[in-house]
Amino acid sequence: MSYLPMKTSMVSFTGHNGDTGHAYYARPDVPNKMGGVILIHHLPGWDDWIIESARKLAHFGFACIAPHLYFRNGPGTPDDVGAKVRAAGGVPDDQFIGDTAGCMKFLRAQPESNGKVAVMGYCSGGRHAWLAGCSIDGFNAIVNCWGGGVIVDDPKELTPARPVAPIDLTSKMKAPLIGIFGNDDQRPSPDQVNRSEEVLKKLGKTYEFHRYDGAGHGFFAAERPAYRVEQANDGWQKVYAFLDNNIGPRIRA
């Protein structure tokens, strides 16, 4: 019995408009080729939870880059920078797309890359993952964990920063998608999840949705009251298997 050694670094990537962003990069410290994941943080910011998740993905055999999407709004602690971005109305979608495309290039340029890349996000990052999967060519997998705002029921939610509902871009989605949802969540609500699935089904997309009773929003986050151990453990297993099939094989100890 052994465990995978891990290497972590702060790295730079070339993002939207050629801007240089920074990110946390975690990967198994082995000579094998491996799939890469771009992990998108939620609206409150580039927090400890996203870094912990990056390490978790590396522990289970994938290279993971977690970009600080608010790097332009610093300096400052991630929570203060996140507050500035919130006050300004959130990160613009086109800027996010440019930064994520830059992270994809970063991953594929690494010597350990097997050439396959997934995008994964929580909450608003789940919406971002859907958006990226429909806006950037070259993804091999998309992981949407309880992304709210994929479907927009209130037109007021469409803003200059977020002008399009990601669901309306679904015809452009080329990679397989996995969705993880809590049935007690209200953003996305079970009805919105159902309607998202109808669109995927109608368009003939490759997808799998996993819905969990007794779970609400953000139930993977072990340091939060919303954490649900059984549902989270099962959800993580579903994500690992999906990534193993689509950007793997994952590295094993």
Place this chain on the structure above:
Amino acid sequence: MCSYIIDKVRLKGSAKGQGGWLNVDTANVYFDHPYHAPLEHALGIDFVNERDGAPERIAVELSAESARQLALAIMVALKRGAAEHGEAA
């Protein structure tokens, strides 16, 4: 949820931050995941001075019930102040 919901309240007043007292002209009020409070969602208020570019914020994250109690307490204090000092509440 990551709500994107934010209300901006224009203020006249001061708040004490890490570097001492500062003028504040805006409160950004939102309801979303907290950064620190051990809650699923929280009512957040960031007091900032936007006129100076908001270099610092004085932040609170409160449970929904705490926020309601705080709002009530503010209204009660204003009412008592008006009664005792004659200011318009």
